[in-house]
Amino acid sequence: MLFPNVLLNSTKNLKASTSFVKLFLRSISTTHSKMSEVDKRFTLPQRYAGTKESVWTEYIQMAIDYKPLNLGQGFPDYPPPQYIMDTLSNVAVGEDYMLHQYTRGFGHPRLVAALSKLYSKLIGRPINERTEILTTSGAYEALFSTIMGHTEVGDEVIIIEPFYDCYEPMVRYAGGIPRFIPLKLREVTGRLPTSADWALDKDELENIFNSKTKMIILNTPNNPLGKVFSQEELVHIADLCKKWNVLCVADEVYEWLVYKPLKHIRIATLPGMWERTITIGSAGKTFSVTGWKVGWAYGPANLMVNLQMIHQNSVYTGVTPIQEATAIAFEKEMERLGSEECFFRSLPKELEAKRDYMAKFLVDVGMRPTIPDGGYFMIADWTPLESQINLESEKDEYKDYRFTKWMTKNIGIQGIPPSAFYSVPHKNLGENYVRYNFIKKDENLKKASDILTKWKSSLK
Ligand code: PMP
Ligand code: GLN
Numbered sequence: 504m505l506f507p508n509v510l511l512n513s514t515k516n517l518k519a520s521t522s523f524v525k526l527f528l529r530s531i532s533t534t535h536s537k538m539s540e541v542d543k544r545f546t547l548p549q550r551y552a553g554t555k556e557s558v559w560t561e562y563i564q565m566a567i568d569y570k571p572l573n574l575g576q577g578f579p580d581y582p583p584p585q586y587i588m589d590t591l592s593n594v595a596v597g598e599d600y601m602l603h604q605y606t607r608g609f610g611h612p613r614l615v616a617a618l619s620k621l622y623s624k625l626i627g628r629p630i631n632e633r634t635e636i637l638t639t640s641g642a643y644e645a646l647f648s649t650i651m652g653h654t655e656v657g658d659e660v661i662i663i664e665p666f667y668d669c670y671e672p673m674v675r676y677a678g679g680i681p682r683f684i685p686l687k688l689r690e691v692t693g694r695l696p697t698s699a700d701w702a703l704d705k706d707e708l709e710n711i712f713n714s715k716t717k718m719i720i721l722n723t724p725n726n727p728l729g730k731v732f733s734q735e736e737l738v739h740i741a742d743l744c745k746k747w748n749v750l751c752v753a754d755e756v757y758e759w760l761v762y763k764p765l766k767h768i769r770i771a772t773l774p775g776m777w778e779r780t781i782t783i784g785s786a787g788k789t790f791s792v793t794g795w796k797v798g799w800a801y802g803p804a805n806l807m808v809n810l811q812m813i814h815q816n817s818v819y820t821g822v823t824p825i826q827e828a829t830a831i832a833f834e835k836e837m838e839r840l841g842s843e844e845c846f847f848r849s850l851p852k853e854l855e856a857k858r859d860y861m862a863k864f865l866v867d868v869g870m871r872p873t874i875p876d877g878g879y880f881m882i883a884d885w886t887p888l889e890s891q892i893n894l895e896s897e898k899d900e901y902k903d904y905r906f907t908k909w910m911t912k913n914i915g916i917q918g919i920p921p922s923a924f925y926s927v928p929h930k931n932l933g934e935n936y937v938r939y940n941f942i943k944k945d946e947n948l949k950k951a952s953d954i955l956t957k958w959k960s961s962l963k
Contacts (some may be wrong), residue, residue: 506737511902514547518582518960519636525870530763530781540910543889550676550678550949551672551675551676551886552674553675553681553722554672557668557669557923558635558668558919558920558923559668560577562575562576562907562919563575564915565908565911566911566917569660569911569912569915569917571624571853571910571911571914571916571917572915572916572917572939572947572950572951572954573757574916574917574918574939574940574943574951575907575915575917575918575919575938575939575940576919576940577631577726577793577879577880577940577942578793578794578940578942579791579793579942579943580942580943580944580947581744581943581944583790583791583792584790584791584846586832587790587791587792587828587832590828590831590832590835591795591824591825592885594824594827594828594831595824598618598648600825602824602827603699603823603824604823605820605823606820606821606823606826607820608639608814608815608819608820609633609636609637609638609785609814609815610632610636610638610799610816610821610826611638611821611823611826611830612632613826613830613831614638614797614799614826614827614829614830614833615632615633615636615638616632616830617829617830617833617834617837618630618636618638618799618801618833619630619631619632619635619636620837621833621837621840622636622801625769625772626771626772626777627772628770628777629769631804631904632803634807635801635802635803635804635807636799636800636801637772637799637800637801637807637810637811637814638797638798638799638821638826639797639798639799639800639814639818640796640797640798640818640821640822640872641785641787641796641797641798642754642756642785642787643669643785643796643797643798644786644798644801644814644818645783645784645798645799645810646669646670646673646752646754646798647673647813648809648810648811648813648814648817649752649783649800649810650670650673650674650676650677650679650718650752650814651673651676651677652809652810652811652812652813653717653718653750653752653781653806653809653810654674654677654678654679654718655678655679655717656678656679657678657679657680657715658678658680658715658716658717658718658719659679659680659681659682659713659715660674660679660680660681660682660716660718660719660720661681661682661683661684661711661712661716661718661719661720661749662674662682662683662684662719662720662926663683663684663685663686663719663720663721663722663725663950664683664684664685664686664924664925664926664929664932665685665725665728665921665924665925665932665933666683666720666722666925667726667754668923670720671926673675679717679718679764679937681710681926682716683706683925683926683928684703684704684708685925685929685930685932686701686702686703686709686725686728686730687701687702687703687704688700688701688873689701689702689874693872695862695866695871695872695874696873696874697873697874697875697876698725698728698729698730698731698873698874698875698877699730699731699733699876700873701728701730701873702736705739708739708740708743709743709812712743712746712747712914713747713875714747716747716749717739717749717750718749718750718751718752719743719744719749719750719751719752720752720754721737721740721751721752721754721770722754722755723737723753723754723755723767723768723770723877723878724751724755724757724758724760724767724875724877724878725760725877725878726756726757726836726878726924727878727880727919727921727924727938728875728878728880728882728934729873729874729876729877729878729879729880729881730875730876731761731765731766731767731876731877731963732768732770733765733768734768737768737770737773738773740770740776740777741770741773741776744776744779745775745776745779748779749779750779750780750781750806751770751771751776751779751780751781752781752783753769753770753771753778753780753781753782754783755767755769755782755783755784756783756784756785756787756789756798757788757877757878757879758784758788758789759788759789759846759847759850759851760788760850760851760854760875760877760879761851761876761877762851762854762855762858762875763855765876765877767877769782770782771802771959772911773786777802778803780802781800781801781802781806781807781810782800782801783798783799783800784798784799784800784801784905785797785798785799786798786825786829786832789847790829790832790846791942794830795825795829796822796825797821797822797825797826797829809821815895823856832835838903854879854941854942857879857941857942857943857945857948858874858875858876858879858881858941860941860952861881861939861941861948861950861951862874862881864880864948864951864952864955864956865883865939867888867952867955867956867959868888868955868956868958868959869887869888869959869961870883870884870887870888870937871883871884871887872884873918879941879942880938880939880940881938881939881940881941882921882936882937882938882939883936883937883939884935884936885903885906885935885936885937886935891962892906892909892910893909894906894909895914896909897909901920901922901930901933901934902934902935903920903921903922903933903934903936903937904922904936906920906937906947907920907937909917910937914954914955914958915954916955917956918937918938918939919935919937919938919939919940920933920937920938921933921937921938922934939951
């Protein structure tokens with residue numbers, strides 16, 4: 504703060520010093536009222552009103568503060584294949600110094616060429632690398648550019664619950680109206696539920712589509728359930744998209760993480776769906792490098808233009824060396840696509856064993872997991888343990904937040920509260936569950952098992 508000039512000669516006489524005090528006090532009070540005016544003027548703009556700290560912001564901080572065994576945020580705690588790390592370091596120190604400069608805005612040429620080659624094969628039609636693919640700053644930006652670029656104020660956007668939490672704020676920022684429809688767990692007896700037991704009610708789905716529906720966001724395999732949508736479910740969704748002339752945004756970031764016997768079906772391959780689908784992917788998930796933050800979207804050129812407009816004026820261009828390294832990684836995997844050595848095949852195999860190991864120790868401690876058919880998350884009903892937990896020690900509104908916080912602070916294991924993946928009216932549907940991540944070193948999964956076993960043996 505700048506001191507008023509009067510301070511400089513305030514000691515000259517008492518009168519002067521009295522007036523200084525008055526002035527000083529006035530200056531403090533005006534500073535305070537100015538502060539509150541500043542606060543008032545710079546609140547979050549109306550279109551973002553209601554945005555709260557996300558579960559990631561809060562839980563990542565909690566992991567730093569309490570240092571639990573972190574089974575919360577989804578990232579591998581072991582290295583990606585050595586060649587992937589080598590690829591990036593070779594790019595960084597290689598002779599082609601132009602790889603340290605801006606690249607083409609809508610996607611680094613080598614990467615869009617690789618993506619075009621791969622997805623043309625998988626989708627069964629030629630995908631133009633210049634007009635039908637956009638590379639982005641992670642799948643987050645692909646989602647953002649798609650939602651911003653295709654939502655008119657007042658458009659309705661169908662979101663299937665539980666949903667990856669950023670969908671809802673993105674739709675609201677774009678002026679859209681989210682319409683939520685929950686997957687519901689069928690009655691299961693004599694076995695553990697699987698993610699396939701979580702299903703949409705067909706009539707509810709039909710009823711939610713209407714003439715104001717612009718878009719549906721489909722996440723398969725789904726985070727947090729691991730649900731891999733079946734052919735029948737996808738055909739039903741596709742038929743409704745065609746009936747109501749709706750855009751399908753297919754978030755397929757876990758496309759390679761599907762466990763036998765299920766298969767990932769790309770909704771863009773269903774009849775009449777290429778023309779109305781934008782599909783989103785992530786190098787972070789594909790190559791186990793979440794810190795690379797390279798994503799992409801592909802779809803027909805007329806739909807991609809909208810995304811390109813948002814991207815060119817916000818992000819403009821992705822990081823060149825990381826896109827180059829991602830392209831080389833794709834080229835390598837494409838050479839061995841379908842073979843046992845291909846990372847797209849070896850990673851799910853490795854994860855399936857981790858999934859089964861986790862399911863067993865969660866059952867042993869008394870929880871009831873849903874076995875995921877895809878992805879690397881598992882939700883589990885923790886309420887059989889409710890009497891052993893002091894939920895009152897936490898103040899959060901939702902029980903799963905209190906459970907996960909209590910576990911982090913008292914038992915030393917962190918999970919994510921699934922109510923974060925539901926709209927406010929449906930948060931109760933997630934409250935009995937916790938989401939754990941199993942793309943962790945075997946020794947850390949064993950540690951989790953040991954911690955829970957020890958806890959269980961101490962219970963009354
Ligand atoms: N969609 C889903 C379903 C996710 O789980 C995530 C988080 N990895 C993303 C999108 C964002 O991916 P990225 O890290 O590539 O931005
Ligand atoms: N997608 C990851 C998860 O679901 C990471 C989320 C994040 O950090 N924003 O855990």
